[in-house]
Amino acid sequence: MAVQTRPISTSPVTTRAVRWTRENLFSSIPNSAVTVAALALLYLVLFGSDPVGQAGALATFDWPDLLGGGLIKFVFDGADWSVVHANRRLYFLFRFPTATPTAANPDETWRIWVILYMLSGLAGASAGLWTRIDLKVAVVFLLLMVPVSLFIGAGAVLLLTGGAVAMFAASYVAAHFAPGIKTYLAVAKNVAIGAWIVAFFVAWTLLNGVDSRLWGGLLLTLFLTVVGIIASFPLGVLLALGRASTFPVIKGFCTAYIELIRAVPLITILFMALVFVPLMLEPDRRIVGLPITGVDFDLVARATIAITLFSAAYIAENVRGGLQSVPRGQMEAAEALGLSTSRILAFIVLPQAIRAVIPSLVGQFISLFKDTSLVFIMGLTDLLEVAGIVTSQPGFFGRQAESLLFVALIYWIIAFSMSRASQRLERTLGVGDR
Amino acid sequence: MxxxxxxxxxxxxxxxxxxxxxxxxxxxxxxxxxxxxxxxxxxxxxxxxxxxxxxxxxxxxxxxxxxxxxxxxxxxxxxxxxxxxxxxxxxLTTELDKTNLESLPFVDLSGSFPFIDFSMDFLDRRAGFGLPETSFGQEYTENNSYGDAYLAGLLNTLRVAIIGIFLASIVGLAAGVARLSNNWLLSKLATVYVETFRNVPLLVQLIFWYTAVILKLPKIQDDASFLNVILISNRSVAVPGMNTSDGFGLWLLLLLAVAAISIAVWYLRNQSQETTGKPSYPAWSAAGVFVVLGGATFLLTGSPMTFELPELIGRSHEGGLQVTPEFTALLLGLTLYTGAFIAEVVRGSIQAISKGQTEAASALGLNGFQRLRLVILPQALSIMIPPLTNQYLNLAKNSSLGVAVAFPDLFRVTKITINQSGQTVPMILLVMVTYLAISMLISLIMNVLNSRVRIRTR
Known part of the structure; x- marks a missing residue:
């Protein structure tokens, strides 16, 4: 260890905080100047003016007013958040039937609640089986849920939301502290994975009980994200294997596909799917003389196809990086053991390759989630479109800032949680430790 | 087996x-x-x-x-x-035949060799729609052809992409270095910037800048400005610009020659520095030569360029360089969004340089800025370029989101053309090939750059 050169001050005035400030903020003259400049910038963003109040004099108009007089003043004083509160159902479900049920148009919201409870229970059980939840995190989460629940609504809705949280907690406790769970842990994990697959199809069936033209808001955004990830991941892995293949025809095809897709913007692919999919795959088309009927490529299906085809090319590139990181000796050793090519890929190469690229894969999934906002080009009403629609109602004109900030917050929470979860997964699996 | x-x-x-x-x-x-x-x-x-x-x-x-x-x-x-x-x-062709649209360009075995009909005659027809802005001095009215409209869209895309790449690089470099600063406040501010802008979709940001900030700027008749130099309104933003007169072309040619001389000076001084080991300030000498000779040729050609301040005349900004709200919103959104990603690239590359390099540079007595400029960044640059290329490509492709704020870029012009002419298939193929070409051009430039900065290992 280095020798401690600077004696720790014993002066009673020099508390830890002062020492910390001096070391981290005012260690030298340039460092102090940077601190002052950063403070001024922070003040400008938060309070819409500089500490001395001279910035306004530069201009012939009250420019801090543009940002609502600073973020703090805007959020707590200038903004009218009633646009968000009054339209909360629209943000989450848009026209999913219905807040005001009639005989012809029955309330289908129960489908969403069933899915939510199912996912809460599964998420709780999975958390219990795979990890240990930090008590601090749990308390913070529960405290955060209080304003969220109050925002979502009173009465039945509030009770149901609380129920979902309780469901999560109960499944966690049941899975984590069940007597003898240690003995059956491997079995229980397999059961949980199976349950997730079943849950996906149950949710799919429940959602399809309602015409997809009535899907919208956060529901549509999440649907496109989840189905996009589930469909594009295997396709991406296949493309990566194809590109790494020694068969020139397959390698050429996969390379051309990946490079072509990566060179054009998603918006053009969405537009192409909007126009081409119905022309190429109409329900009454005959494929080699066989009538293919019963497949109706509605807008949601077209968007899913486009997002999947687009995302697969990027996932393929990520997985290719992982494939290159697997040492050749692994494959040779597996060959020496007499494993077939498909077994080598499935049990030796792919698990190592995918584990090595988890961070970039999750980054790709986050991109996919953010990219779902582009489906506006097809006329779908995702979360972002709802943000615009609610401000075109009388009474909420000119409230775009509030509406967009709320939507941005939802996107941010989900994307940020995904990136944090990936970091945690990375640590658990010890990527980079090898 | x-x-x-x-x-x-x-x-x-x-x-x-x-x-x-x-x-x-x-x-x-x-x-x-x-x-x-x-x-x-x-x-x-x-x-x-x-x-x-x-x-x-x-x-x-x-x-x-x-x-x-x-x-x-x-x-x-x-x-x-x-x-x-x-x-x-x-x-596809059966369906298009039903709707009586051209299904070009496809293999047509009934035609003559090479069986592919690439005629895109409709591009010569009158477009009939105007565009609110064009780039690089291109003249375009609704009486021009679809082809001209397409070119205008392409030039608009290129303009926003080039300026955006330049600005995003600066923002990204600054934020990336700031995240690693030993000033706690600065590094936390940079972290908040990166984590906020990276995790919100670009489209949300674009629409926010456009509808919630730029369209809420003062009206043009309010004569709002910063120090009367930058004029601001919700119809246009005007910044000081350059006015050129006769002899500008000549000066530009002479300036190229001057630049060549400066590079030669830099090269020679660098050589002498490397052989003698004495500092001979290659960059400073080259800059001096450039400024002196550039100024002399400027005066010789009769000062062909004048500085011009914008002013408010009636209800429009005149003079200087004017940009539309759509362009401003798109540029702002692309710069801040891509800047956050570039910041992460910069940070990762700098962190990949071994700590011993910094320590060795400190031991040689270099200060913080010198360490960064002379030791860390040149090495980080060679790690940085491949992921940076991806970000530049993303920025160029993301400029197509300008359609959401009505910026007349390539994609928006394509959409309007399809709506007006019904030439769906050729237009979609054309726009994809164009984006492919833009992407390949950026990759090519960055690959050349990459081979220049790659560290030659022994």
Missing amino acids: AAANQPSPSHPADSLMGLAGPRVLRLLIAAVIAIVGLVAALVLPLAFVLIAACGLAIVTLASRNARLQRYAFQAAFAAVIILVGRVLVSN
């Missing part, structure tokens, strides 16, 4: 489908078979292609000959791809 993959020269699997002979001859036969097969798969009725694909699949599964298996499997794959492609394209 492993043994079958490595046939000895005398192994029967070494002959192509049982054919023996010299290697060149076998390759020739393989090529002829491949071409005949390809043409047959493209021309024969679909049922034959399907039967061929099934036959090849059966050969793949049943054959004991590894090499034959290889060929049969690839041929089957190609047959299936061609089959699917032909079904999709024939469905």
Whole structure:
């Protein structure tokens, strides 16, 4: 260890905080100047003016007013958040039937609640089986849920939301502290994975009980994200294997596909799917003389196809990086053991390759989630479109800032949680430790 | 199986489908078979292609000959791809024939060689729609052709992409370095910036800047400005610009020559610095030569460029450089969004440089800025360029989101053209090929740059 050169001050005035400030903020003259400049910038963003109040004099108009007089003043004083509160159902479900049920148009919201409870229970059980939840995190989460629940609504809705949280907690406790769970842990994990697959199809069936033209808001955004990830991941892995293949025809095809897709913007692919999919795959088309009927490529299906085809090319590139990181000796050793090519890929190469690229894969999934906002080009009403629609109602004109900030917050929470979860997964699996 | 993959020269699997002979001859036969097969798969009725694909699949599964298996499997794959492609394209053309639209450009076997009709005649027709802005001095009115409109869109895309790449690099470099600063407040501010802008979709940010900030700027008649130099309104933002007169072209040519001289000076001084070991300030000397000679030629050609402040005349900004709210919103959104990603690239690259480099540089007595400029950044640059290329490509492609704020870029012009002319298929193919070309151009430039900055290891 280095020798401690600077004696720790014993002066009673020099508390830890002062020492910390001096070391981290005012260690030298340039460092102090940077601190002052950063403070001024922070003040400008938060309070819409500089500490001395001279910035306004530069201009012939009250420019801090543009940002609502600073973020703090805007959020707590200038903004009218009633646009968000009054339209909360629209943000989450848009026209999913219905807040005001009639005989012809029955309330289908129960489908969403069933899915939510199912996912809460599964998420709780999975958390219990795979990890240990930090008590601090749990308390913070529960405290955060209080304003969220109050925002979502009173009465039945509030009770149901609380129920979902309780469901999560109960499944966690049941899975984590069940007597003898240690003995059956491997079995229980397999059961949980199976349950997730079943849950996906149950949710799919429940959602399809309602015409997809009535899907919208956060529901549509999440649907496109989840189905996009589930469909594009295997396709991406296949493309990566194809590109790494020694068969020139397959390698050429996969390379051309990946490079072509990566060179054009998603918006053009969405537009192409909007126009081409119905022309190429109409329900009454005959494929080699066989009538293919019963497949109706509605807008949601077209968007899913486009997002999947687009995302697969990027996932393929990520997985290719992982494939290159697997040492050749692994494959040779597996060959020496007499494993077939498909077994080598499935049990030796792919698990190592995918584990090595988890961070970039999750980054790709986050991109996919953010990219779902582009489906506006097809006329779908995702979360972002709802943000615009609610401000075109009388009474909420000119409230775009509030509406967009709320939507941005939802996107941010989900994307940020995904990136944090990936970091945690990375640590658990010890990527980079090898 | 492993043994079958490595046939000895005398192994029967070494002959192509049982054919023996010299290697060149076998390759020739393989090529002829491949071409005949390809043409047959493209021309024969679909049922034959399907039967061929099934036959090849059966050969793949049943054959004991590894090499034959290889060929049969690839041929089957190609047959299936061609089959699917032909079904999709024939469905498309049938459907387009019904709607009486041109289905160009597709293979037309009834036509003359080479069976592909690439005529895009509609591009010469009158467009009939105006565009609110053009770039690089291009003149465009609604009486121009669709082709001119497309060119205007392309130039608008290029303008926003070039300026955006420049600004995003600066923002990203600053934020990336700031995140690693030992000033706690600065590094936390940079972290908040990066984490906020990276995790919100670009489209949300674009629409926010456009509807919630830029369209809420003061009205043009309010005469709002910063120090009367930057004029601001919700109709246009005007910044000081340059006014050129006769002799500008000549000066520009002379300036190129001056630049060449400066580079020569830099090179020579650098050489002398490397041979003698004495500091001879190559960058400063080159800059001095450039400023002095550039100024002299400027005066010699009769000061062909004047500085011009914008002013408010009636209800519009005149003079200077004016930008529309759409352009401002798109540029702001692209810069801040891509800047956050570039910041992460910069941070990662700097962190990848071993700590010993910093310590060695400190031991040599370099200060913080010198360490960064002379030791860390040159090394980080070579790690940085491939991921930076991806970010530049993303920025260029993301400029197509300008359609959401009504910026007349390539994609928006394409959409309008499709709505007006009904030429869906050719226009979609054209716009994809154009984006492909832009992406390839950026990759090419960055690859050249990459080979220049790569550290030569011994």
